[in-house]
Amino acid sequence: MAAFGTVFIPEMTLASYSDNQWSDSEIVPSNKLEFHPGAHVLHYSSTCFEGLKAFKHEDGSVNIFRMEANIARMVQSSQLLSLPAINEALLSKMITDIVEKYADETPAPPGSMYIRPTHLGTEAAIGKAAAPSLSSLLYVLLSPVGDYFAGGAQALRLLLEEDGMRCAPHMGMVKSGGNYASALAPISQAREKYNADQVLFCPGGDVQETGAANFILIDGDEVITKALDSSFLHGITRDSILTIARDLGMKVSERELSVDELLERAAKPGTEAALSGTAAVLTPVGTLIHKDKEFSVGSGQAGPTTERLRQALNAIQWGKAEDKHGWLTKIK
Template sequence: MPDIAITRTAHPKTPPADDSLAFGKVFTDHMFLLNYDEGQGWHDPRIVPYGPFTLDPACCVLHYGQAIFDGLKAFRGADGQIRLFRLRDHARRVNRSGHYLCIPEIDPEMIEESIRKLVEVDQNWVPSKPGTALYIRPTVIATETFLGVHPSHSYLYYVIVGPVGAYYKEGMNPVRILATDKYVRAVQGGMGAAKTAGNYAASLFGAEQAAKEGYTQVLWLDGVHHKYLDEVGTMNIMLKIGDEVITPPLNGSILAGITRDSTLTLLRDWGLRVSERPVSIDEVIAAAKAEDLEMWGTGTAAVISPVGELGYKGERYVINGGRTGALTQKLYDTIVGIQYGTLPDKFGWTTTLGNRREG
């Protein structure tokens, strides 16, 4: 694996105060870049001062959307150590997403090292206040100049990072979601399992309509029957009915969330009954009416997000009395505890800077 060249900025900025942080608004002093050219492969890994790109107006990504990204976080614990959460799994997912868009595979060790090294360079930007983190956005875009529908022959992999606060303004308080059978985000056989820019573009209109009705996010139903739960716009969805915890299966139309996997691992470790199976909106509504429902979303940005209200076909259903459920809270506290180093990491999920995890 080639060494990463580092060019430090001559004009470092002052990181913002932890209390002022929003999500995705501020970025650090540096970024990582790696180029791909057919016949040469991936080459020239480097960290340079953060700044804009120059792209030709006929650049492939601008016309045909050949772009993927991922998202993970670095956390500064009370002990001062910086921990990356499930770095290796996110690196692997970059390539899984790229496979769907015909993007050449990047050496997973290079992905890990690019993230690790960039966080080390900008480590003074990692905030300390509980609930804050350094968000990390690895991205690949197609850069060949042409008009015509075929995979690009050149690409740019880059990583940018920035300090963040809570993703939702509600914080850990329950959010309101709207289940829609009118709009579709993805279907089996499509791009739903990839973390690609187009999937998020496909969600915008439905999300805007939900926001006009006072909801935080859309709960997407399957694209064929408009009946079975898929995922929320920025999260996988889970629910507890009776003694069963249920989440939709990875059938090709939803993202294999890293936080989803972490949550399922914890639930099974705790001995709970867990099912990855189709769950219909009718089953969910019936459980809500019977007051036998706890519901939450899982994702890197918000970690665990309780659902306090569900809208569907003009009706509103209160979930768990509009309060955060006991299991939801336990999941949040456990994952966050592992991320910040206040709870033991029995699953080997964290990578501490200066202490590289092997194997």
């Protein structure tokens, strides 16, 4: 089976911004883009993206999960990057048009259609290091994907990094490629030195997020995660998991969490930890690595509450449980 996110639908939707207005969207081949080598994005990283999924239900319908929330976050990212303002209605149409056209290509659960809207600055002006791009491209790629956990969900190993940060603090809530690129070297080094799967960035002892996912700690019936601020990504899967936890009667604590408290709680029997994100939904964490020492989280294996929360979210996405929060947009 091809690696997650490496197979693409042959067409995408595309719109452009110039002369203070957006063009109509069109469906074009997805194997190329055309813009000048001096494009703002290539030199000054004026780009952001989103990741969301469409799911095929047993009745044959195709439903996009939390599209409005992803569009709102992309509008925010574009604003914080000084990209041209996104027309929400235009982006919604671009997503639904291409998903509807290729609805029959949406895999059945546990697979899905991964949706990747992308916005990038295209003005050819290499002298604009301190000025925004006045033109841009907006496009929506589709990638049919299988089960992220093919072969079983293995508990991850995380290196706790107290010195570095994933990205600049004021950029954390922007879903921009540069933030992911800045975390690649620490992650690669952690894999090589500690056989870690990811780095959990904890600048000054403040537990934040990994290079590509939000972090949650589960202690009994309490879910603990960092309170929202500008330093880390406001994950939509994170929000969904916390909402479901509240629905299940769990206590949700969005607050500061120190490395010391994390290690103390992790040592308790029954404690669980997990990473949340669009691709993997909720991935169990079994080992924390801190100052060259390894600490098991609870049993060191995937825990029952993590699995319960993941299954509850999947049940809504797959149409097997009531969508009482209005998260699904039916396409076909």
